Amino acid sequence: MSRPSPLSGFPELLPADRIVEQRVISALAETFELYGFASVNTRAVEPLDQLLRKGETSKEVYVLRRLQAEAESSDSGLGLHFDLTVPFARYVLENAGKLQFPFRRYQIQPCWRGERPQEGRYREFWQADIDVIDRDDLPGHYEVELPLVIGDALAKLPIPAMRMHVNNRKLSQGFFQGLGIADPMAAVRVVDKIDKIGPSGVADLLAETVDATPDQVKACLALAEITSDDASFADRVRALGVSDPLLDEGLSELVDVVEAAAADAPGLVVADMRIARGLDYYTGTVYETFMSGYERLGSVCSGGRYDNLASDGKNRFPGVGLSIGVSRILVPLLGEGRLAATRQVPTCVLVALPSADSRRDCDAIARRLRSRGIATEVAPAAQKYGKQIRFAERRGIPFVLFPGVDGAPPELRDIRGGEQDTVDIDTWLPLEADRRPEIA
C-alpha cells in the first residue's frame, strides 16, 4: 500500500506525546480515586434511541452497520457514544439493583462525533468525567464538591490556569419566569448563544422566539452581565427587581458553590449569569471552564446537575457531573510544544551488547535490573559502542550499561554528562526523576 495520511479530526500522538497523555490521564484518575470515585468503563456503542434522547447532537452520531449485513442500508441500531453522560445514565439504570447510592464514578474514554473538525473539536476525543448519582434525591452539597474535585485535578497538571464559570439553571429559569416570560427554557437557550451572536443578537432572538418585551429583554441582558468571584452577584441579581421562588432557590445554591470555592480554591470559580449550557437536561448548577490564554477553544470542562436524565418511570436517579475535555486541552498544547516528555521510551537503562553471542548474558543483566523495577532493554545488535550509545541518545535513554568482558566489572554511563564508572548491577538505583519518563 502507499504511505497512509492522517484522518482529519482523529488526532493520534507520537510516542513522546503519548507519554504526556498517559501521565495526564493517570494523574486525573489518581485524583478522582483520592476522592473515592470508582472507575467505570462503558461500551463504545449505545442503542440509537438512547443517543437521540438528547436531541441537539443527534446529527453528529456515527451509526454502525456490519459490513456483511444483508442490505446496504441495514443499520445495527447502534451508534458510537458522543459523550460519557448518556452512557453512564444508561449504565446506572441498567445496574441500579447492583450499585450502592450515592454512586461516585469517574470514566475516562474516547467519544465520537461526526462533526466538522476544527481546533479543539475532533471526531474522536478523550473525555474524563466525574459524576455522583443518587436514588430519588441528590443532596446539593455534591454541586459544591464536584467543581472542587475538578479544580484539584486540573491544578495538579502542568497546564495553564483554569477559570470555572458557574451558574444555576433554577436562577436563570426563575428569573425569566419571574419576569413573565412564558417559555423560560426557550429563553435559556437563547441567552446561551450570547458569546456567538452578541447582546443585540440575543435581544432580537428573545423578541422573536419568546415574545419578550423591550423591558424583559433589557432585564435578561442585565442579568447576563453579572459576574462575581464572591457571593455579591446575589445582591446584584436581586437589585434587578425580579422575584420568584425558583430564582431564590437558584441564588442560594449558587452562593453555596461560590463561597465554598472561594474558601478552598481561591480564583477557581466565578459566578457568571451568562452561562446557560444549551442542553435541556440540566436542572441546577451548570459549569463551563476556560483555560487561560486558550479561551478560543471554548469550554474545556463542562457539566451540571441533571435531575431527570436517568429515570425509568418508576425510579429517578438525579446526578451532577463534570467532563474534562482531555483532547481539547492536550492536543493544542502538545501541538504547540508547551507540553513534552523527558524522553520518548520508558527505558531507563540500555544494556550494551559486546558481541552477538553475549545476548543471553545481557538478557540476564537486564532481568536483574527489571527485578528491581528499572526499565531496561538490550541493544538490538552488537554494533560499535559509539553506535549503541547513539541508539540510547536518540530515544533519550539516560543510562547505558556496559557488561564486563573477560572478568572486567560492568560500567554504567550517564549519556547526558558522559560520566562512566563501575556499577553494582544489584544495588544501583537511578534517581527517581530518571526512573521513568515524565512531563518535562
Next chain:
Amino acid sequence: MSRPSPLSGFPELLPADRIVEQRVISALAETFELYGFASVNTRAVEPLDQLLRKGETSKEVYVLRRLQAEAESSDSGLGLHFDLTVPFARYVLENAGKLQFPFRRYQIQPCWRGERPQEGRYREFWQADIDVIDRDDLPGHYEVELPLVIGDALAKLPIPAMRMHVNNRKLSQGFFQGLGIADPMAAVRVVDKIDKIGPSGVADLLAETVDATPDQVKACLALAEITSDDASFADRVRALGVSDPLLDEGLSELVDVVEAAAADAPGLVVADMRIARGLDYYTGTVYETFMSGYERLGSVCSGGRYDNLASDGKNRFPGVGLSIGVSRILVPLLGEGRLAATRQVPTCVLVALPSADSRRDCDAIARRLRSRGIATEVAPAAQKYGKQIRFAERRGIPFVLFPGVDGAPPELRDIRGGEQDTVDIDTWLPLEADRRPEIA
C-alpha cells in the same frame, strides 16, 4: 425510558470487577514498560481499504455512517478496527520518519467485530499487544524475546497458568514444499483447521484443495502430531525425511525460541507443529496460548512474525507481535467469581458527619488525609453513626473516622474488626494492603 437491558457481546463490568480489570491492565502496562515498550494509542477507526487487506475477517467489520449523511447508505469509508496489528502497521507507515527503529510498542485498547457472541468471543473486547517493528530487516532474537515478555506479564497476574504453543511458518511451508505440495500456504490454512475438523477432516481437505497424495497427507498429519518442550522436535521433524532450505531455517529459528524459553521460563513454551494461524501475513514464528482449565476459550494470546504487513512499496517494516485477549481471559474468570476485588470503591477512609453543619470541617479533615495519598470521602448525610458505618460496610471501605465533637479527639474505627481508637489525622497511615482496592 424503561429499564435498559445489556447488549449481547458487549460485556460491561460492575465497579468491583472493573477494579480487577484496571489492576490487570496496569500490571500488563507496567511489565511492558519494564522491557522498554512505549505506549501507542491509535484511533478506533481505519479506512475500510486498510481493514479489508486482511481478507479473512472482513465480514465482521463494523462500518460507520454519519446519521445525518445525505443518503441512507452513504458510508463514511471508515470502520472500527478489529485488532491492533493492522492499525499499528498503518501507524508505523504513516509516522515512519518520526519513529526510531527498532520500535517497541505496546497498545491496550478495545477492538470490535460484528461476529456472533459466545463465551470468550465478544463484539467489543480489549486486547493488549506488544510488537517490535524494524526497518528493512528484523533480527530473529525478537521472536525469542517477545514470548518471554508475555510469559513474564501473564505470570505476574493471579490467573491460571498459561501454555504457549509455538511453531514457525517457514517450518510448515518449507515442509509442505519439500513434500512437493504446489501451494504450501493453502496447506497451512488447511492444517490450521485440525482442532475443528480433526485429522481425517484435514486429510480430506488436503486431498481436495492442494491435490495431496495419500503419502503427502500422511506426512502432513505426522508433522502435526509433533510437540516437545525442548529442541527434540527438530530431530522428529527431520526423521520424517523431508528436506528443504526453508524448513531448515524454520527449524533453527524454532529451536532458538524453545531453548531460550526452556531456560528462562520453564513450562511456558511448547513447540507444536499443529499451530498454523490462519492469517496469511505471518512469515516466521507463530504463537498461540492456552489457559489451563480454560482451553475451551481457544487461544488467549496469539501472534507471530510478519515481514510484509507494513510496507509502502519503497520501505518494508517487518515486525513480530503478540496480542493478549484481555476480555477473553477476564470476562469468564470474573463471571465465575475466580477473580474479585478487595472492595468496590477506591475509598480507604469515610469521614463520618456528626451534623449537617459540620460538613466544611469534615471536608477539611478529608483534605488532610488526601494530601498524604489516602483516598477519603465524607459521608453523604448526617445520619446516625450506625447508618454511616453501614454505608462504609456496604462498599467495603475499611475505616470510618469520627471527627472529635466539642473538643474530643477524633477516633478511627476499623469496621472489619470493630476496633476504635483516637487517631492523629496528620500521621496515621493505613497498611499498604488497605490503601487501595486490590485483586483479592
